[in-house]
Amino acid sequence: MNCRFCDTALEHEFVDLGSSPPSNSYLRAEQLNEPEAFYPLRVFVCEKCFLVQIDEVKNAHEIFDDNYAYFSSFSKSWLEHARQYVEDVSGRFRIDENSRVVEIASNDGYLLQYFKQRDVTVLGIEPTLSTATVAREKGIETLTEFFGERFAKELSRDNRSADLLLGNNVLAHVPDINDFVAGLKVALNPDGVITMEFPHVLQLIENNQFDTIYHEHFSYLSLYTVKQIFEARDLEIFDVEEIPTHGGSLRIFAKHGGNTKHKVVKSVEDLLAKERWTGLQTLDYYLRxxxxxxxxxxxxxxxxxxxxxxxxxxxxxxxxxxxxxxxxxxxxxxxxxxxxxxxxxxxxxxxxxxxxxxxxxxxxxxxxxxxxxxxxxxxxxxxxxxxxxxxxxxxxxxxxxxxxxxxx
Ligand SMILES: [Zn+2]
CATH class of the missing domain: 3.40.50.720 (NAD(P)-binding Rossmann-like Domain)
Structure with missing residues (x-):
């Protein structure tokens, strides 16, 4: 197995959690009498780029199927988090009725509904039909697709590129992170902004959050590693925030490389320094x-x-x-x-x-x-x-x- 970002051979085990069924595969009573598929939960760290990653043992299309049972709108605090985000970015980046917001993994429309209330043009991309159906019932246009470079080209061809392209808890969940980030590059307008939220691997390690490791969660990310992945596609991270969701996440802000509209702020350098002091750029840190x-x-x-x-x-x-x-x-x-x-x-x-x-x-x-x-x-x-x-x-x-x- 090689690193899914930089292709270095993976020789260092981060943690081995034995074998487990896919964690969102809830069972009906009659299924209890049938055999259940268990897959290894073995996580590696790349010695070159320090991407912490799980082997793709189960096809993403099988995990995120039409019966996927996670509906974001059932958590009140998550809804409030979404509402606050919409208020903040709308002010900061002047997102208004002339803007297009595209959300990847838009689930049941828990977030886009707040942009819609502001008359912003919204588009959700959500592979699971069960959640997408709920979003459509709220009047939020939702395409049931997996996002990647091929699909981004379709959006761009249809003049549906984004002024704001966002994804919460999706960057860590895509098996082909290179193709996904290549898609971000394609689907973003010249002055557009990308925001992505993902659990911070620093918090996972410092707070023993090993239970956030499961098959659907392919990568465990630091700013150091994500910055490399984005730069490989000519995308530049210009701001980063530490936010409390999922036990401590990062929200990154990115733009096209060379774009001068959005200035790189000091938070990026500060957080990289914090990761370095904590040990995230040394192999030993991960092996403990x-x-x-x-x-x-x-x-x-x-x-x-x-x-x-x-x-x-x-x-x-x-x-x-x-x-x-x-x-x-x-x-x-x-x-x-x-x-x-x-x-x-x-x-x-x-x-x-x-x-x-x-x-x-x-x-x-x-x-x-x-x-x-x-x-x-x-x-x-x-x-x-x-x-x-x-x-x-x-x-x-x-x-x-x-x-x-x-x-x-
Ligand atoms: Zn690597």
């Missing part, structure tokens, strides 16, 4: 990660088994992809966690892949009054703690497995 992951696994399992032995009941909250990585790597099934509560009606009645823990609605939590609730999507911790505050009335407590086991 796996032992930290195993320590967390052991703590979490010890805790679950001890509570079970004491007759306590344990459930989980949030049937998110990251929960599946944690549960499958730790080997936790419904013998330790009775069920997982999720607000999305699209997931209720299904079962988590691998662990086969049933997904239920919140009423089940109120009826069964468990002693412990493990919060799986720790990035939504505060939202969940507020929403489930009533659990305290029966003495229920919350468990956060990462970055270190904590009982709240």
């Amino acid at each position: 990660f796996h032992p930290k992951v195993d320590r967390i696994k052991n703590h979490f399992l010890e805790f679950l088994v001890e509570q079970k032995r004491n007759g306590q009941t344990l459930v989980a909250y949030g049937a998110a992809a990251k929960g599946n990585t944690l549960l499958n790597y730790c080997g936790v099934r419904n013998d330790l966690i009775d069920f997982v509560v999720d607000a999305s009606p699209h997931k209720q009645g299904l079962f988590l892949p691998g662990s086969h823990i049933p997904i239920v609605g919140e009423s089940r939590l109120k009826d069964s009054k468990p002693d412990y609730i493990v919060i799986l999507p720790w990035n939504l911790k505060q939202e969940i703690l507020d929403q489930l505050d009533y659990v305290r009335n029966w003495g229920g407590r919350f468990v956060l497995p990462l970055p270190d086991l904590k009982i709240l």
